[in-house]
Amino acid sequence: YQRRVHGEGVNSVSWAPYIPTGSLLSSVMSDKSPVVSMRRLVSCGCDFLVKIWRFIEKGGSVGASRWELETVLEGHTNWVRDVKWAPNIGLPFTTIASAGQDGRVNLWTQRTDAEGWQKTELLSSDRSMGRVSWSELGNLLAVSGADNQATVWRQMPTGDWVNVATLGN
DSSP states (O other), X not given: OOXXXXXXXXXXXEEOOSSOTTHHXXXXXXXXXXXXXXXXXXXXXXXXXXXXXXXXXXXXXTTOOEEEEEEEEEOOSSXXXXXXXXXXXXXXXXXXXXXXXXXXXXXEEESSTTSOOEEEEEEEOSSOEXXXXXXXXXXXXXXXXXXXXXXXXXXXXXXXXXXXXXXXX
């Protein structure tokens, strides 16, 4: 028996950064042993959901290791077309962007594994949003959609996101 990941279909998957959340600060501020990275994926699909998966390593028997559903994020009212996990250089948070058929681009941020995910609606349009793409450092987000626009967004020191460029303008 195989469980369906997303009801009617999976539209996108993205790996979590290898560097664990907060590892930059924890290595500088403490004498503890290094933080161990874990394998995680985020997926989205036709069930209007974003799902986070964690790899569970089980020693011993072959096939005992598996991917387990960690979290379900609800924030779209139609198919979620794309999802990307932002690169992280060890900062004390991790961010996921999702783009939906409902015209929304949502940002999901988590400070620690013990905290829940916080949703920020980056933009809302009457046209479908198709793709999201992070810059290599994770400080810029490019967004494209059926509105025939491609925009670039940057998070300001205040935490607000600002549209810093529209391609073609």
